[in-house]
Amino acid sequence: MSPILQGVLTIIIGVGGCLAYFYGSNLVLDRVVFPARNDDQGRNIRRATMVRPWLFLLPAILALGLYLVYPVVGSFIRSLYDRSGSNFVGLGNYLEMFQESGFRVAVFNNFLWILFVPAASTFFGLLVAQLTDRLSWGAIAKSLIFMPMAISFVGASLIWKFVYAGDPAIGIINAIGAYFGAAPVDPLQIPFWNNFFIMIIMVWMQTGFAMVILSAALRGIPEETIEAAIIDGANPFQLFFKIKVPQIAGTIAVVWTTITFLTLKVFDIVYTMTGGNFDTDILPSYMMDYMFRDDGRATAVAFVIMVIVTPVMIYNIRQARKDV
Amino acid sequence: MADLKLTDVGKTYGGTVEVLKHIDLDIEAGELIVFVGPSGCGKSTLLRMIAGLEKITAGTLDIAGQRVNDVPPAQRGIAMVFQSYALYPHMTVRDNMSFALQIAKKSKAEITEAVERAARMLQLTPYLDRLPKALSGGQRQRVAIGRAIVRDPKVFLFDEPLSNLDAALRVATRIEIAQLKEQMPDRTMIYVTHDQVEAMTLATRIVVLANKGIAQVGSPLELYERPKSEFVAQFIGSPAMNLLPGEITGTGMRTTVRLAGGGTAVSDVSTSDADMGMQVNVGVRPEDCTIARQAAVYSGKVALTEALGEVTLLHFDPDEHAQEPVIAKLPGIHKGLRGETVKLSVDPAKVHLFAQGTSLLYR
Known part of the structure; x- marks a missing residue:
């Protein structure tokens, strides 16, 4: 046929x-x-x-x-069976996992991610949305900032690998450092802070998303309330924080939580940048370490992730409904 | 408390689109001035220029003797009430009303006192801790008025404050605004509306705006009795004044006009010998018409009657001589006039004369 x-x-x-x-x-x-x-x-x-x-x-x-x-x-x-899938081990996978230092590092890093990425993305998104609102070239600026959204996580990671590359001839950070006479460094190997250098990639990608949604929300604020506040004597900062932000608080919460559970699912960035080395593992990449080798352990991690994501998602859906 | 002076004020958008020009207006302290005009005449723009929300592109605006063209809105001593209320949706009524004072860093006691006094004036005390969305339209507009009162401004600006309310509430709120004005006799108020009834009942003086400028300024009855132009004559009063073309055939203390439609009108407007033979429009308000047996100003066939009980409106057949079909408004109930030929006469004191659109009274 x-x-x-x-x-x-x-x-x-x-x-x-x-x-x-x-x-x-x-x-x-x-x-x-x-x-x-x-x-x-x-x-x-x-x-x-x-x-x-x-x-x-x-x-x-x-x-x-x-x-x-x-x-x-x-x-x-x-997740209640061992790696072969034939022997029942009860909560063995979970107990073993909780005692492992790698898992604890992944959980700790994951909390860093949940705190930093949504906060930074929403903040920058809101900042860009507000600053470009009345600008003649605002649309161009916005589409440039939105563009990383169209790149896959792996593609974005590859771009940032070049940015962080140790060779001053390739990596822009080390090129700038070399110009001032500094020795080359590998940002991905600096303990603790390397997590943030990886998170920046996610922030870079999600700022565009936050910006688009928040920009639309800012446009939806009734013009008269802003004019009334101007007559009431509010300065631009008071106008922004006391009149505009409270009126789009619902949308900010939705953007924040949406990025939160996107963050909880990201594994590609860490996998591509460090493979989880140098203490940069997060739960999804930790799960991938065990996938196909020990499916019992991997599904146990998956379950932990689900338990963390669920409340965020419920809150998100409720907030989004309330907004309408 | 504060007088306003507009001198040659104009507004141009983008350097090319002219909306208002050569606006000269003196507003005395304590007056309630109403801006009326057809939609798009720039009445809201003028109000927003006084508020400082629109830039004044020509001329000067003085409030209490001080030039305020470049003074930010908050320091002009004005407060504005918007058509859409413009309440801050995330704040309670109390916070809405105290926002301006908080911004101005007034003491807590002072804020509480001002808010509660305004709330008492407007019967809003039970609602102080509610959010705007839990209030009815009329209550929301009262909060908006309260927010203006709390600021203790020299000049109140109202931008079509009643347009979003239903008919019954509109009447009630209109009376409240009138009472408010009486409680604060020294405050100047400027009120924009397209509703004639609001203009006639509230205003100390009405400013009719048309063709980018001021068509006439005067007390409500002055505009009604002595309109300067055909435009003002037809804009004030409802249904609009009838205009009948004719030629002056008798001059003196009284003027006689032979109408193109065949009738003869006598007016108390005086003319000189030089006016003999002048082409004029005779203006007759529908409510000034009475049914006559003979010697009529106008006679025609009634096409339609509208019985409202207190008055009956007669719509005559379209007339080739008048621009619009003639309308008469007779007190009481008149049955069986439809299809009949009716003759109308008018008291000479109430016959207006216009030449080239301008009243002969103002020559």
Whole structure:
């Protein structure tokens, strides 16, 4: 069968199947299960109305169950077995992991990431959004700052590897250092601070995201409230912090939490920059260290990450709903 | 307490688009001045220039004898009430009202006292700790007015403050503003509206803006009784004044005009012999018309009647001589006039004469 024919057939079966499901199931509900006839008319209509939403939700619930709930449960079960997957070890993987210094370093670094990356990205995003608001060349500045969003994490990491490169002929930092006569350094090997040099990459990428969302939010503030504050005597700083920021606080929270759980999922940057060496591991890259070698341990780490992300995500969704 | 003086004020956007020019206006302390005009005439722009939200591109603005063209809004001694209330949504009513004083670093006791006094004046005391979103439209507008009062300004600026309220609330709030003015007789107020009733009831003097400038300034009844131009005559009063073209056939203390439509109008406006034969428009307000048996100013067929109970509006068939179909507003109820030919007469004291758009009273 030619690929085109196969594609067309798939679409017809897929779309037709959907239509058939929704039409057919509703028909069965209205005609057979709860027919709107005879004495029970009113009650049956009411019942059918109660059942109908579930009919529409069913395909989505099944798909989500298959692709989201099952893997979560499956992972949890897998994390209770050893590396071969055949011996049940209970919470052994977790206990072993908590005692390992590598895991503790990863958790500590991860907290640094959660604190620094969302804060810095949101701050710079807000700063750029405010500063470029009324600028004639603001749109150009904004698109330049937005651009890193379009690069993959690995691509961005490669760019920054050049920035940090030890050879002054390649790395711009060492080139500047060499100009002032300093000896070459490798920023990625400076203990503790190397974490921040890696985080800067994420900040560089996420500032654009924060800027776009916050810029739109700033535009949404009613102009009159700003004018009223000007008449009330507020200076530009008071205007920004007392009138504008409180009015977009909901959006700031959404941006902050969105970047927080993006941060909790990032592994590519650390993997590409240091491979987790020099005490720069974070939980996702720590997980990848064990993936395919000890799936029991890797799923245990994955589970810890999920437990950390979930509350942030719930807060995020609530905040986003409130905003609308 | 403070008088305003606008001298040759103008506004140009981007150096090319002229919105206002040659505005000369003296506002005395304690006056309530209303700016009216058709939409787009620049009345809000003029108010915003006084507030300092728009730059004055020509002329000078003095408040209390001091040139304030380049003085920032907060130091002009003004407070403004916006059409959309412009309350800070994240602050309680109390914080909204005290924001300006907090910025000015006033003492806590002073702020509390000022806020509570304003709240009492506006019956807002029970709502002081609520957020604006928990208030009705009328309450929000009162908070906005309260925010202005707390600042104790020399000049209050109102930018269509009642436009966002429903009809009943608009009347109530209008009366509140009038009472507010009486409680603060020394404060100057400038009020922008497109609503004639607000203008007529609130104003000490009305400023009619049109064609980038001032068409006429005067007390409400002065504008109604002695309009300077056809524009002002038709803008003030509703339905608008009827204009009937004609030719002067008799001059003196009283002027006689033979109308193009066939009737004859007599006006108390005096003319000289030189005016004989002049082409004029006779202005007659719908409410000044009475039904006559003979010797009519106007006669025509009634196309439509609108019975409002207290008055009945007669809309006549379109007339080839008048620009707009003639309308008469008769007190009381008149039945069965539709389709009839009706003759109208008018008291000579209430007949206006215009030549080339300008009233003959102001020559």
